[in-house]
Amino acid sequence: MAHQLAPLPYSYDALEPFIDTQTMQLHHDKHHAAYVNNLNGAISNYADLQSKSVEELVKMLDSVPEDIRATIRNNAGGDVNHTMFWQIMKPNGGGEPAGDLAREIDRTFGTFDTFKQQFNDAGVKRFGSGWVWLVKNNQGTLQITSTANQDSPLSEGYYPIMGNDVWEHAYYLKYQNRRPEYLNAWWNVINWDEINRRFAKSQSAT
Amino acid sequence: MAVTQPPLPFAKDALEPYGMKAETFDYHYGKHHAAYVTNLNNLIKDTELDSKPLEEIITSSFKDSSKVGVFNNAAQVWNHSFFWNCLKAGGGGAPTGELAERITKDFGSYDKFREEFKAAAATQFGSGWAWLVDDGGTLKVVKTPNAENPLAHGQKALLTLDVWEHAYYIDFKNARPSFIDNFLDKLVNWDFVAHNLAA
Numbered sequence: 001m002a003h004q005l006a007p008l009p010y011s012y013d014a015l016e017p018f019i020d021t022q023t024m025q026l027h028h029d030k031h032h033a034a035y036v037n038n039l040n041g042a043i044s045n046y047a048d049l050q051s052k053s054v055e056e057l058v059k060m061l062d063s064v065p066e067d068i069r070a071t072i073r074n075n076a077g078g079d080v081n082h083t084m085f086w087q088i089m090k091p092n093g094g095g096e097p098a099g100d101l102a103r104e105i106d107r108t109f110g111t112f113d114t115f116k117q118q119f120n121d122a123g124v125k126r127f128g129s130g131w132v133w134l135v136k137n138n139q140g141t142l143q144i145t146s147t148a149n150q151d152s153p154l155s156e157g158y159y160p161i162m163g164n165d166v167w168e169h170a171y172y173l174k175y176q177n178r179r180p181e182y183l184n185a186w187w188n189v190i191n192w193d194e195i196n197r198r199f200a201k202s203q204s205a206t
Numbered sequence: 207m208a209v210t211q212p213p214l215p216f217a218k219d220a221l222e223p224y225g226m227k228a229e230t231f232d233y234h235y236g237k238h239h240a241a242y243v244t245n246l247n248n249l250i251k252d253t254e255l256d257s258k259p260l261e262e263i264i265t266s267s268f269k270d271s272s273k274v275g276v277f278n279n280a281a282q283v284w285n286h287s288f289f290w291n292c293l294k295a296g297g298g299g300a301p302t303g304e305l306a307e308r309i310t311k312d313f314g315s316y317d318k319f320r321e322e323f324k325a326a327a328a329t330q331f332g333s334g335w336a337w338l339v340d341d342g343g344t345l346k347v348v349k350t351p352n353a354e355n356p357l358a359h360g361q362k363a364l365l366t367l368d369v370w371e372h373a374y375y376i377d378f379k380n381a382r383p384s385f386i387d388n389f390l391d392k393l394v395n396w397d398f399v400a401h402n403l404a405a
Contacts, residue, residue, distance in 0.1 A: 026379055026380050030379075030380040031380055034380075070331075074331050127274075127278050127352055127353070128332055128333035128334075128351065128352035128353075128370070129332035129333045129371070130332070148332065149331055149332040150331075150332075167332070167371065168333075168370065168371035168372050168375060169371050169375065169380060172371060172372060172375040172376070173375065173376075173379075176233050176237065176372075177233055177237040177238055177241070177372065
């Protein structure tokens with residue numbers, strides 16, 4: 001069965017004024033949709049790959065046929081990254097994490113503010129298109145990373161707990177060249193319930 | 207001796223009838239290009255690179271893991287200065303003269319060149335550039351990621367199109383193929399390309 005574009009879990013204007021309506025429309029309905037369509041096109045002749053989830057696909061890049069590997073990497077990556085992205089945001093979000101994740105962030109980074117600062121810095125420093133992440137690395141500890149383009153941390157064996165999209169399409173209509181301002185504003189729409197859930201899942205993920 | 211930003215070779219609103227708003231140049235020339243110049247000068251200040259020509263800074267820092275920031279900013283300074291010259295109000299379409307002959311010789315026809323250039327620009331995933339280059343006497347279309355450019359690869363750049371999203375998001379949103387068509391049909395400054403070929 002073909003992969004489906006996950007619906008946006010809230011209305012296009014729900015994240016105003018931090019993320020504008022038009023950006024959400026283009027980002028979900030055009031950019032994310034294109035990744036899903038391109039992925040389906042790439043695997044249309046590979047019955048064995050059609051039964052795999054996008055998470056499975058980005059974890060098995062080394063074993064997919066070479067002629068479609070870059071297309072899978074870019075488009076399965078684009079799909080899995082964006083589906084997470086919509087879910088870890090919500091209207092009236094923000095604040096700080098609680099419980100186990102809060103403790104683990106404090107233990108790893110010292111304070112929540114230090115974590116936030118380091119996350120934003122990594123987002124500013126990603127040259128070109130890409131993502132900044134909080135992952136659980138393969139040592140089992142929290143780490144801030146960034147990836148180019150639509151590369152998923154899952155491909156490196158890391159579990160993405162949260163990530164911010166720093167492709168220019170994520171912020172250009174409202175913030176233009178001011179990526180640091182976008183990175184700062186983004187914390188106002190964070191859905192910590194969902195991120196806590198992902199952190200709990202990362203504890204059991206292999 | 208610091209690297210300087212050359213002036214935009216046309217008024218910032220000159221391309222408005224041809225698909226590119228003044229606002230695009232306010233940001234693209236006034237912010238992005240300017241920031242690469244500032245960042246580069248900060249990085250090379252009080253180093254031996256400060257006295258070198260921009261081209262040499264680019265070729266000497268390419269693939270040097272200790273100079274990634276220098277390369278990225280230096281190449282982006284050069285790429286943008288070059289790109290502005292590739293744009294002309296009411297340009298585009300097929301070239302004439304020797305350039306037309308060379309394109310026919312190496313691509314088969316202008317239409318084949320156009321197709322190849324469009325494909326390169328459309329398929330550069332993420333940020334980057336599409337180029338027409340002279341590679342040891344043969345014209346070729348190539349694409350490069352992020353800041354990479356033909357100089358770094360020992361090729362002579364003849365024409366480029368910036369396909370970072372900041373180059374087209376204000377005018378064309380996500381529609382990169384429309385931006386590429388608009389460039390090829392209304393903006394290519396073939397006189398500049400011919401000048402580069404002859405140089």
